[in-house]
Amino acid sequence: MRVIGLMSGTSCDAIDAAAADLAIEGDTVVLTPLGALDHPFPEGLRRELSAALPPASTSMADVCRLDTLLGQALAAAAERADRQLCEGRADLVVSHGHTLYHWTEGGRVLGTLQLGQPAWIAERTGRTVVSDLRPRDVAAGGQGAPLVSALDVMWLRDRPGAPVALNLGGIANITAVAEGREPSAYDTGPANVLLDTAVRELTGGRADRDTDGALAAAGTVHGPLLERLLAEPYYALPPPRTTGRELFDAAYLRAASEGFGRLSAEDLLATLTELTARTVADAVRAEGGTEVIASGGGTRNPTLMAALGRALGGVPVRVSDELGLPSDAKEAYAFALLGFLTVHGLPGTVPSCTGARRSVVLGSITPGREPLRPVPPVRATGGDAGAGAVTAPDRLRVAGTGPSRRSRTRTREPR
The missing domain is CATH 3.30.420.40 (ATPase, nucleotide binding domain)
Structure with a gap:
């Protein structure tokens, strides 16, 4: 068919x-x-x-x-x-x-x-x-959600170890598949949604993305803002859990940034990139992941992929194209x-x-x-x-x- x-x-x-x-x-x-x-x-x-x-x-x-x-x-x-x-x-x-x-x-x-x-x-x-x-x-x-988990479970069922499928769309989600236990899937938190929102806010709508992560690559992670973002209660919810723009929107970003003065675009985007990398890596570790197979628009952001690689330590990251799915x-x-x-x-x-x-x-x-x-x-x-x-x-x-x-x-x- x-x-x-x-x-x-x-x-x-x-x-x-x-x-x-x-x-x-x-x-x-x-x-x-x-x-x-x-x-x-x-x-x-x-x-x-x-x-x-x-x-x-x-x-x-x-x-x-x-x-x-x-x-x-x-x-x-x-x-x-x-x-x-x-x-x-x-x-x-x-x-x-x-x-x-x-x-x-x-x-x-x-x-x-x-x-x-x-x-x-x-x-x-x-x-x-x-x-x-x-x-x-x-x-x-x-x-x-995430409904893509049905494909992930069927696709990765026979891979060795504990593979984790990762989608980096507006929201990041994972599917963890390991022999001997039930598969698990859930939204880990924001991927591109806060990055794109920040660019629109910073440019007054003239741009809607940080192409190639170039701005984030030129910035420095703002530690206090990152810690405030990581304290978001959503990350403590047990799986399965789902989220979206109803939580992670422009108002959320403005409220989280309050009290830190005027951050440069580069530092804000570097911090949001690190947020995605850290929340994904925390979820992968919680699932005992032995490899990450990534897909979605975020895989075209080299700054995000580099941050994810650092956050995951020795867990290898590959793109789903390597396994035949674009x-x-x-x-x-x-x-x-x-x-x-x-x-x-x-x-x-x-x-x-x-x-x-x-x-x-x-x-x-x-x-x-x-x-x-x-x-x-x-x-x-x-x-x-x-x-x-x-x-x-x-x-x-x-x-x-x-x-x-x-x-x-x-x-x-x-x-």
Whole structure:
């Protein structure tokens, strides 16, 4: 099955689209990457979206507008990915949408809202769409995140030691996999979100990132500010835990910096970079990690990666590209996998990673212009499984593109 995964992350920089051929071979899902691309938000939409994110107030009219405009932007990204990456032969589109609000109280997630109306994607592309993937896990008592943990657990299950998958998006999250114990996954804290927020604040919106970490590299970590930031109660919450812009926003950064006078841009960014490195390293050590496999936009920030390497000491850090999954597109590939599991009637969560009572089939399905091609039944054995039942896959293998298939990679501006 040829699947397109769409992801719009915390950083609000673009829609990530990744395409893959996916097939089930025994206990293994085989994922063959077909390439990925970035589809920029229309500038007006990006401004409206940023203005509506917590702690800003918004209206139901704005929510309706954003749901429609995001749906149209996601539809354009899906159509382009189908044309450029799938030769117009995609079978399925899986859309994460954009998280407008993640409702948490006392460490518990009570609800989550992703915008980006899937009907626009189905209408423009004619493809069946799987969307709204997080709420089912929340309804089952989970955090609704990090959903990428399902891919990580399947992918890293047979690696030696205790590998830790790390995503450095707006928020940093890890998945720890070790033989003999249940896997664990959670958001460690901010990655790019506070760095990008600081740059926007410092430049009055003229810039939105510290490209290549150049400013941070020229600065010095401000010890007292770092200690105040590390005292944030979120870091003491037991996993599984999730967070986002509802906590780590411009107001949070201004409050944390209060009383320290005017810090230089370089020193502030150096301190925020160290915060990410330290909180990630603390989580990796708590999980007994023996290697870190990193992905996400933060891997393109050499200053952040160097800080992470220092904070981790002797724990090796590699980028997911080395294992076959492009680091810039890993989350989009993860959502492609989750939608593929959904249309096969297979669960897409790991309860020990999200905190849910049980593993559940994720998302809602919006039909395309033609019925989704029938898929072979796959169900877990045991319990009330009937005759002929097969074991649901619990492993992931990333295949090469092969000599007859064009491998397409995307170009992105550096962080």
